[in-house]
């Protein structure tokens with residue numbers, strides 16, 4: 113049975129293979145999907161993105177169409193080049209999305225449905241996204257309320273996991289997760305229950321600032337979060353402009369302590385923090401000892417946690 117992080121990695125692999133590409137063919141063994149494809153053809157649409165939400169995988173197409181598949185039981189997505197032999201029998205195929213020479217094949221998915229943004233919003237089964245940080249009506253206050261709500265519902269949730277949880281706030285990626293926690297001086301492994309209102313305010317505010325700066329920067333992966341030192345502000349190397357992300361073992365730009373790295377959460381995403389600027393505050397259920405970064409070198413196929 114696929115775990116959350118398996119579904120997450122599947123979505124990432126599908127996104128990498130398909131996003132930005134035009135669908136050239138769509139085949140399905142499911143009558144409901146076939147009839148929608150007849151009425152509003154999938155071929156010709158662009159794959160916008162693929163995301164994981166809980167046990168669900170969502171493939172967003174241009175023109176307001178979303179293919180939602182449930183990944184529990186033996187449901188799985190494979191990616192093949194055209195002509196490559198499938199690893200599962202054709203009888204288990206439920207849907208095939210072809211984009212040029214790439215094919216994404218869903219096998220055994222117990223549920224597969226097309227949705228529009230609106231019908232997905234009404235669908236009670238698929239987890240909802242939190243407020244979109246880049247939406248026009250999003251303010252720091254919106255973010256504080258979202259974080260506060262999560263603190264109340266899941267006091268044990270770790271801050272780093274919460275920042276990345278798209279059902280709390282939608283938009284932050286793994287880089288900003290670490291940078292936002294650093295900006296607020298919050299150790300990302302602290303439980304939400306230990307956070308103060310002030311810390312939530314700074315995290316919401318910097319989330320908004322970083323996301324907007326990233327959009328203005330235009331390149332998508334351009335990251336403008338470090339402005340404390342003129343020497344590196346204008347660096348062409350994005351890594352030089354980050355406070356902690358990707359800097360394990362290097363000196364903190366603020367205090368000189370060594371930046372730590374550790375995989376966090378069900379999806380095992382790397383988290384970076386400064387043990388001095390982001391002190392450990394245990395909740396009653398947590399170890400009084402601060403979390404320690406593991407400087408494990410990940411090689412080959414074990415690089416699952418890398419970004």
Ligand SMILES: [Zn+2]
Pocket residue numbers: 364365366367368369386387388389390
């Ligand atoms: Zn520091």
